[in-house]
Amino acid sequence: MSKIIRQKNFLNxxxxxxxxxxxxxxASKYQGIRLTFQVxxxxxxxxxxxxxxxxxxxxxxYNPNLKIDIIRVxxxxxxxxxxxxxxxLDKTGNTVETIDMKNRMxxxxxxEFLNKVEHKVIPEEELIHV
Amino acid sequence: MISSFSVRPVLHGLKQxxxxxxxxxxxxxxxxxxxxxxxIVTLATPVKVLTKEQLKKKxxxxxxxxxxxxxxxxxxxxxxxxxxSALRYLRAAEVxxxxxxxxxxxxxxxxxxxxxxxxxxxxxxPTPLRKSKVAVFSNDVEKLEELKKKYDLHLAGGVELIAxxxxxxxxxxxDKAFATPDIISTLTAQxxxxxxxxxxxxNVKKGTVSDDLLTLIxxxxxxxxxxERNKSISIGIGKTNFSDEQIIQNIIAARKAIKESITxxxxxxxxxxxxxxxxSSHGPGLVIDFN
Numbered sequence: 001m002s003k004i005i006r007q008k009n010f011l012n013x014x015x016x017x018x019x020x021x022x023x024x025x026x027a028s029k030y031q032g033i034r035l036t037f038q039v040x041x042x043x044x045x046x047x048x049x050x051x052x053x054x055x056x057x058x059x060x061x062y063n064p065n066l067k068i069d070i071i072r073v074x075x076x077x078x079x080x081x082x083x084x085x086x087x088x089l090d091k092t093g094n095t096v097e098t099i100d101m102k103n104r105m106x107x108x109x110x111x112e113f114l115n116k117v118e119h120k121v122i123p124e125e126e127l128i129h130v
Numbered sequence: 131m132i133s134s135f136s137v138r139p140v141l142h143g144l145k146q147x148x149x150x151x152x153x154x155x156x157x158x159x160x161x162x163x164x165x166x167x168x169x170i171v172t173l174a175t176p177v178k179v180l181t182k183e184q185l186k187k188k189x190x191x192x193x194x195x196x197x198x199x200x201x202x203x204x205x206x207x208x209x210x211x212x213x214x215s216a217l218r219y220l221r222a223a224e225v226x227x228x229x230x231x232x233x234x235x236x237x238x239x240x241x242x243x244x245x246x247x248x249x250x251x252x253x254x255x256p257t258p259l260r261k262s263k264v265a266v267f268s269n270d271v272e273k274l275e276e277l278k279k280k281y282d283l284h285l286a287g288g289v290e291l292i293a294x295x296x297x298x299x300x301x302x303x304x305d306k307a308f309a310t311p312d313i314i315s316t317l318t319a320q321x322x323x324x325x326x327x328x329x330x331x332x333n334v335k336k337g338t339v340s341d342d343l344l345t346l347i348x349x350x351x352x353x354x355x356x357x358e359r360n361k362s363i364s365i366g367i368g369k370t371n372f373s374d375e376q377i378i379q380n381i382i383a384a385r386k387a388i389k390e391s392i393t394x395x396x397x398x399x400x401x402x403x404x405x406x407x408x409x410s411s412h413g414p415g416l417v418i419d420f421n
Contacts, residue, residue, distance in 0.1 A: 004208050007414050014222050035226075052226050061222035070226035128215075 008130050014057045015128040020110050021059040022127060023119040025066055030096075030117065032067025034087045037101065039072045044103030045084050051106035062122060088117055193241075200241040200404035204419040207405065213381065214374050216408050216416040223413035224370045231411045232370040233259070234377060236384060238420055239362050242401035248358035249401060250329070251391035253384050255354060257376040259366055262354060266343060267291060267309040267317055267332065273343065281347055288313060292320050305355060307332050308346055309339050329357050356387070363388060370410065385420060 035052065038045040052070060060068055067089075075082045086109065088097035097116045101109050180188065204210050211219070217234070224232045240249060263284035268274055274286045284304050285291060292313075294300035307325065309317055309332035317325075317332065325331035332338040340346045356365050365384055368377040392400050406420035 007209055010414055011219055014219060056225045057222040060225040061218060064218060064221065068225050 011130040014061050015130065018055065018058040020107070020114075021055040022062055022122045023059070023114065024122055025059075025063050026118040026120075027063070027065060029090065030066070031089045031091050031093060032069065033113075034069045034071065034089060034095075035085075035101075036071045036073070036082075036087075037084045038075050038082045040075060042078050043082070043084075045082070045101075047104045047106050047109055048084060048086070048101045051101070051109050054106055055110055086113060088113075196239075196241045196404065197402070200239075200402040204406070204417055204421070207417040209415070210417045210419075213378055213408065213418055216418055217370075217374055217377060219416065220408070220410040220413040221370045224410050227412060229369070229371075233366045234368045234370060234372075234408065234410050235364055235366045236381060236406065236408055236418075236420075237362055237364040237415070238388070238406040239404035240358050240401050241404050242361070243397065243399050246395065246397040246399075246401060249363065249388065249391045249395065250355070250357040251387050252350065252353035252355050253365065253387040254352050255367070255383050256379045257368065257372060258352060258354065259369060262306055262351070263304040264347065264351065265291075265304040265307040265330070266347070267307065267313050268343065269312050270310060273310070277343060277347065280344070281351065289316065292317060295324065296320055302328060302330065304330060306330065306350060306353075307338065308343055308350075310341060310343065311339055314339050329355060356384075381418075381420075 035048055037048040041049070056068055060066065073082045084100065084102040086099040086101055087095045088099075090096045099109065099112050099116065220234055261282070264281070265285035266274065266277055266283055267288065268286075269288045271288070274288075277283060278286055285300065287294075291300065295302060302325065307330045311334075314332060314334070322331060338346070338350075354365070356363055367380040367384055372380075388403065392403075395401060403420060406418055407415040408418045409415040
């Protein structure tokens with residue numbers, strides 16, 4: 001595969017081929033989201049990391065003003081408990097919704113996030129394709 | 131006698147015959163000349179060595195191609211994008227990364243004749259990325275005290291500072307250095323080989339040596355130095371949290387400084403700007419129109 005095709009695919013993954021996060025989040029209600037999870041995968045923290053890598057670039061691309069904060073905690077000790085949550089922040093910066101992401105796949109986390117947050121799916125013709 | 135079927139390799143219990151036959155065993159030229167005509171041997175293909183003239187022609191072709199590329203319009207490149215859309219992709223690619231790693235940088239290829247001195251200069255950004263760290267070398271203690279009071283200097287000192295840098299006790303983490311003429315000979319003799327390649331050695335030609343350090347620093351404090359390396363210039367021009375307008379203003383400032391350094395270049399034929407890409411720490415490289 002040529003370098004250019006590979007690069008185009010990379011751009012299209014952000015703007016076109018990843019369907020689930022192609023939504024417009026109601027900007028009048030929400031300021032941003034905050035995710036807290038471990039750097040390490042153990043204790044069911046893989047889902048949020050995959051959510052960050054797979055879905056958040058597209059969510060940010062279609063919602064440029066949505067503030068996305070990620071707090072990753074180093075924790076080598078498996079006995080220690082680190083929060084694994086997604087917080088939805090309103091305009092004043094207060095948490096309005098909290099989603100527990102522990103032991104869950106990125107797809108199910110995204111479904112619950114979209115259920116809890118007011119949004120509009122972007123029609124196919126408005127999507128950006130490179 | 132050496133033949134290509136003399137040793138049977140063991141290949142993890144796979145279909146050995148097929149694998150074995152398809153693998154050719156090439157003899158070295160010396161070995162081939164020693165063997166008899168009965169055995170099946172494959173002669174080693176000689177390595178193609180280009181003559182001096184061929185090498186010259188190859189280099190010329192490469193140079194002409196890069197020159198033709200430089201004349202090409204930015205929109206001819208398949209990954210061309212206008213700056214706001216490029217920034218939108220870069221911001222998306224950088225989501226959730228630590229703030230220190232979200233730098234947007236600009237890389238431009240320089241096409242110049244052989245032997246042309248590399249481009250260098252200073253850019254004064256309307257929105258700087260960070261405060262530039264300044265080091266001042268002088269034997270005049272009073273002058274240094276005065277400068278320390280007026281400006282937030284990273285390092286300031288005389289012979290003891292030079293000795294510290296030479297021993298490795300003091301890190302070279304400053305972006306700019308200024309000096310007074312009384313210390314410059316010691317500085318060049320002791321640290322010329324250390325600071326020179328990093329581009330932070332005070333030099334009369336560069337205009338970083340003066341008795342009047344106050345005005346010199348006030349003129350140069352808000353600027354960012356750049357230098358051509360490996361036929362390209364790479365500059366950090368912003369962070370992803372900068373607005374589009376701020377980044378575009380910084381790009382315009384960078385273009386102005388680079389073009390100025392081209393016009394002041396001491397060469398028969400001036401260098402040309404070729405493909406310019408906008409990229410970020412974790413993002414893709416996108417071609418933008420820089421001319």
